[in-house]
Amino acid sequence: xxxxxxxxxxxxxxxxxxxxxxxxxxxxxxxxxxxxxxxxxxxxxxxxxxxxxxxxxxxxxxxxxxxxxxxxxxxxxxxxxxxxxxxxxxxxxxxxxxxxxxxxxxxxxxxxxxxxxxxxxxxxxxxxxxxxxxxxxxxxxxxxxxxxxxxxxxxxxxxxxxxxxxxxxxxxxxxxxxxxxxxxxxxxxxxxxxxxxxxxxxxxxxxxxxxxxxxxxxxxxxxxxxxxxxxxxxxxxxxxxxxxxxxxxxxxxxxxxxxxxxxxxxxxxxxxxxxxxxxxxxxxxxxxxxxxxxxxxxxxxxxxxxxxxxxxxxxxxxxxxxxxxxxxxxxxxxxxxxxxxxxxxxxxxxxxxxxxxxxxxxxxxx
Amino acid sequence: xxxxxxxxxxxxxxxxxxxxxxxxxxxxxxxxxxxxxxxxxxxxxxxxxxxxxxxxxxxxxxxxxxxxxxx
Numbered sequence: 001x002x003x004x005x006x007x008x009x010x011x012x013x014x015x016x017x018x019x020x021x022x023x024x025x026x027x028x029x030x031x032x033x034x035x036x037x038x039x040x041x042x043x044x045x046x047x048x049x050x051x052x053x054x055x056x057x058x059x060x061x062x063x064x065x066x067x068x069x070x071x072x073x074x075x076x077x078x079x080x081x082x083x084x085x086x087x088x089x090x091x092x093x094x095x096x097x098x099x100x101x102x103x104x105x106x107x108x109x110x111x112x113x114x115x116x117x118x119x120x121x122x123x124x125x126x127x128x129x130x131x132x133x134x135x136x137x138x139x140x141x142x143x144x145x146x147x148x149x150x151x152x153x154x155x156x157x158x159x160x161x162x163x164x165x166x167x168x169x170x171x172x173x174x175x176x177x178x179x180x181x182x183x184x185x186x187x188x189x190x191x192x193x194x195x196x197x198x199x200x201x202x203x204x205x206x207x208x209x210x211x212x213x214x215x216x217x218x219x220x221x222x223x224x225x226x227x228x229x230x231x232x233x234x235x236x237x238x239x240x241x242x243x244x245x246x247x248x249x250x251x252x253x254x255x256x257x258x259x260x261x262x263x264x265x266x267x268x269x270x271x272x273x274x275x276x277x278x279x280x281x282x283x284x285x286x287x288x289x290x291x292x293x294x295x296x297x298x299x300x301x302x303x304x305x306x307x308x309x310x311x312x313x314x315x316x317x318x319x320x321x322x323x324x325x326x327x328x329x330x331x332x333x334x335x336x337x338x339x340x341x342x343x344x345x346x347x348x349x350x351x352x353x354x355x356x357x358x359x360x361x362x363x364x365x366x
Numbered sequence: 367x368x369x370x371x372x373x374x375x376x377x378x379x380x381x382x383x384x385x386x387x388x389x390x391x392x393x394x395x396x397x398x399x400x401x402x403x404x405x406x407x408x409x410x411x412x413x414x415x416x417x418x419x420x421x422x423x424x425x426x427x428x429x430x431x432x433x434x435x436x437x
Binding site for chain 1: 367369371398420424
């Protein structure tokens with residue numbers, strides 16, 4: 001704990017005895033190889049930070065899927081944002097992870113060094129104060145995230161509309177989780193015997209959107225929290241479902257996730273956004289997997305601002321796409337730790353703290 | 367980016383803001399997505415917004431999760 005304050009409803013699930021007893025039980029139960037994909041970057045980081053990969057038996061194969069929103073953002077979108085940042089009358093407002101992501105020839109960090117106005121925020125709500133403070137500027141919020149974050153963006157849009165702020169824009173990179181899980185199953189690039197479903201996405205969407213996975217693909221889905229004990233309980237129940245040959249959506253994060261999710265958040269999302277086809281880095285176009293502003297809010301859509309965007313080109317040896325689909329681990333990428341490092345990232349998976357490559361770099365010494 | 371932390375609501379400020387205690391730190395967060403908050407509620411906070419209430423009854427039953435994996 002490093003002297004930090006105890007957090008009720010978090011630290012109980014870091015209990016060493018709880019974790020050891022579940023690992024012991026998982027080890028006894030697991031006779032064959034089980035491939036479990038987590039589709040949330042926060043799970044990925046927690047798994048690495050707590051050393052679960054090393055503590056679990058070898059035949060439990062934990063695969064990191066496309067759960068880091070920064071990592072799945074296509075380079076063309078990064079180049080588009082960089083083009084917006086280069087305009088003299090714009091302020092780009094973003095979460096910190098986006099700043100280092102390399103575009104084709106630049107990054108937001110480099111543009112900031114060249115004088116562009118780029119502000120890092122903790123909460124999307126801060127953008128309202130920024131827009132009011134700089135009325136002469138076009139204030140562009142980079143709206144990145146999955147369903148956990150998207151309702152926050154919707155709230156900001158509704159607040160902007162209510163306050164009649166006319167210099168605010170959203171560049172939506174919002175994505176939806178269930179369609180990409182379906183795509184991974186259809187592509188069959190990686191063997192998946194169970195999904196560790198994202199706990200905080202599920203706090204918003206509830207349990208129903210995953211039901212097609214066990215129903216159509218007979219693959220267990222267990223919703224889990226983010227502490228080591230939570231994740232181990234999730235893994236244990238995936239294994240149990242496989243042993244019993246019964247696949248269903250199981251909620252093991254009941255202290256946070258309700259069956260119906262958060263209806264207020266879902267209503268706000270539906271009020272502001274349309275589901276649209278969306279490109280995922282390394283995966284391609286996935287139907288109805290993204291969210292963009294409804295016509296009613298088109299005047300706030302930063303994609304409608306005219307800018308000259310450079311032709312996008314990815315590094316030819318970057319294998320982020322295969323990492324995101326669970327086909328290879330970062331260790332199999334020829335650039336990993338050689339020329340692609342957190343200080344000099346080539347692919348987005350090395351940039352975000354939730355990226356698989358960054359997690360392997362930081363926590364995996366092999 | 368889906369990181370969220372638990373915090374206790376200690377003061378209702380208005381219909382869209384509440385003061386929370388996260389560990390030893392007090393913060394003001396938005397409640398647009400969770401309008402019915404009472405003082406004493408434990409909330410899950412993501413990027414300055416309350417996204418759900420923590421079900422304290424479920425949360426207090428850590429031992430149940432533990433028992434489930436025993437023989």
